[in-house]
Amino acid sequence: QVQLVQSGAEVKKPGASVTVSCKASGYIFTNYAIHWVRQAPGQRLEWMGWINPDKGNTKFSQKFQDRVTITRDTSASTAYMDLYSLKSEDTGVYYCVRENVYGSGSYYIGQWGQGTLVTVSS
């Protein structure tokens, strides 16, 4: 079955960077886009960005585009999200999510990784 397994929790100081990995299994990695979504405490879900694992092209929310990169290693079926210049407001749970095709061709996010808690604190 489709599984997305993320790396473990991180504690970082303000100004540092963090990398969260997302290892996919149970399907052909290059066939489905991977999205990254953040859930900060008490805040709504936030879409951060997206990668096409086949071609490697990415797209980011304007809010994050100066501080985030998303990459992939197709040989390892793994996507990575790097967030730079961390601030306390970046504390939250970061999810990778696989895009699915529903019905006759509607694309929505589908399977979620288990989430990675990133805590930014001095």
Next chain:
Amino acid sequence: EIVLTQSPATLSLSPGERATLSCRASQSISASLAWLQQKPGQTPRLLIYDASKRATDIPARFSGSGSGTDFTLTISSLEPEDFAVYYCQQRHNWPDTFGGGTKVEIK
């Protein structure tokens, strides 16, 4: 970016009652709307896509309606496992955005 406003923030109901949740978009998103359910300690799960189509294995008591800017998720008769937080999400315009959520709690 498109802002999604969900109401009410909290809905207190008893099992067996009908739940009606609202999601309003700041501009028209056609029918490019999904509803997700998140239970405590779990990841969100897709319930409805394209505003009104149930995802695989979603019970028939969940239904979605609406288009343009106003959308509704209805749970016809609440089961104990339905008490959770519900989010709407739009995919009409980049970037994807989510509503603030409605918590359905036991009265």
